Amino acid sequence: MSQWYDQVTAWLSANPEWLGLAIFLIALVECLAIAGIVVPGVALLFAVGVMAGSGALELWETLLLAYAGGLVGDMISYGLGRRFHQNIRRLPLLRDHPEWINSAENYFQRYGVASLLVGRYIGPLRPMLPMVAGMLDMPFPRFIAVSMLAAAGWAVAYLVPGWATGAALRLPLPEGFWAEAGVVLLTLVVMFGLIIHSTLREKRWANPMAAGFCLAALGALLIGWPHLQALDQGLMTLVQEQRHAGLDRFMVLVTRLGDFQTQLLAGALLGGLLLLLRQWRAACFTVATLVATALANTGLKHLFARARPEVLTEPLTTFSFPSGHSSAAFAFFLVLGILAGRGQPGRLRLTWLLLACLPALAIALSRVYLGVHWPSDILAGALLAGGIASAGLALMQRAAPLTAMGARVWVLLLPAVLALLGGVATWALPDALARYSY
Structure with a gap:
């Protein structure tokens, strides 16, 4: 995994014109059901944030791309849960790791809408909760309203530190x-x-x-x-x-x-x-x-x-x-x-x-x-x-x-x-x- 991480960051350093798309996709994957648990998205977000802050992108552009990616990841995860309901447990990775979806389901049933806000900052729960919300038939207007608010705070918390570090390294x-x-x-x-x-x-x-x-x-x-x-x-x-x-x-x-x-x-x-x-x-x-x-x-x-x-x-x-x-x-x-x-x-x-x-x-x-x-x-x-x-x-x-x-x-x-x-x-x-x- 570390070798793959090094290859991705090295390629983006050599091809900064793809950095904006990379921020969008990394944020999407980090918030995507199952994939967000497997991929080291937090480390990648910090790395691309540093690259963006070094002069490739302005802060507002970096945050907007991460926000959009996280929101799309949430909606895809919600759609998967809404489409397959309990049958989604039969997917290979979830069949091998039932605790992933069980912990997210218990958390959602205990805290309801608040779980989507709070769970956004808890690594293993973040990509699973939107899928569970769809699986348990949470109304889409309510889900998207909460997700839009949660994704905004998440983008700031996860991208600003990296961007600020990159900008500080660039300036005299x-x-x-x-x-x-x-x-x-x-x-x-x-x-x-x-x-x-x-x-x-x-x-x-x-x-x-x-x-x-x-x-x-x-x-x-x-x-x-x-x-x-x-x-x-x-x-x-x-x-x-x-x-x-x-x-x-x-x-x-x-x-x-x-x-x-x-x-x-x-x-x-x-x-x-x-x-x-x-x-x-x-x-x-x-x-x-x-x-x-x-x-x-x-x-x-x-x-x-x-x-x-x-x-x-x-x-x-x-x-x-x-x-x-x-x-x-x-x-x-x-x-x-x-x-x-x-x-x-x-x-x-x-x-x-x-x-x-x-x-x-x-x-x-x-x-x-x-x-x-x-x-x-x-x-x-x-x-x-x-x-x-x-x-x-x-x-x-x-x-x-x-x-x-x-x-x-x-x-x-x-x-x-x-x-x-x-x-x-x-x-x-x-x-x-x-x-x-x-």
Whole structure:
């Protein structure tokens, strides 16, 4: 398999004109029933992402091709399941490995529509769940709606790291960039690796440990950010290279989701609905986490008084470190992810947190794209929110576990919160576009 992988990557390196088609096909196969388990699609996606980022394709082209390929793979898998139903178990590979389809079927029957969102990030389940959805006669309109949403987050999570690596290798970056990037990346990998390991092992001290690691990393960043200037400037150069007028409007809309007024209204609505639905402990956890994060961020921002990047035509007057948009967004969406994962096994709790982090990460990255925050600003904001959310959860569960909320609560909660976020974000979009011009 490794020899075949080397041959594919070597051929694409020598024939970059086929790279776009390769990204589409690799994404399709990675999401295709049975084939997605056999083919090392994740490694291939990273490799073609590096090639694309080296100058062959722009980021939006790379993501669009991967998104389309993943969506087509989902539809083919769904069609196979819908066409053959239970007879699909007679296929040679599935006959030899019945556990592949059995585990996917059990997962789908247990979590329903949510399994298509969450299972997208669980390797063995990703290519099998769409086929199982078709096999169990899930309505196609519902399936395609969920699949379109899941494929978008999947394309970002699996292609952006490779593309960014390729772009970083291509650009002339400040001296010391790679050393600083290596230290930061190694720290985050070790920290999250230990947190994930303890969560999967269902350790009682997983939440206190997560809080301790996040706040310790934040403390190191608060002390060491003056020594990360090469990393900040290099990443800012990399992101600013992707700016164009067509993407500006979308990024301003995304960044509006993290504005103070938007997050204040969304947090108040979330807390109020939880109280109205008599979810007392969930409401207490939500309000305490959001308020503590906002107060801590404000205090740290005025304490360090770091100047913003000089990108905007009219620079903002407030300080940039840590990023208020990043801390508020991560706090809000982490709260949702934590509440969604209550009462579920460790792997599923981690997957809900991953899904919750995707919109928060988009808001945080929009700040770097618009040139109003350094990368270390948004990292500090994310660590602050993660530390406070983990600490709040650990304190909340000292007396008793935070129980899962019923489906009726989520049916009322999510549409109201998402509608508010979307409405407030688009309300003053023209003024925001002028504010973030460069």
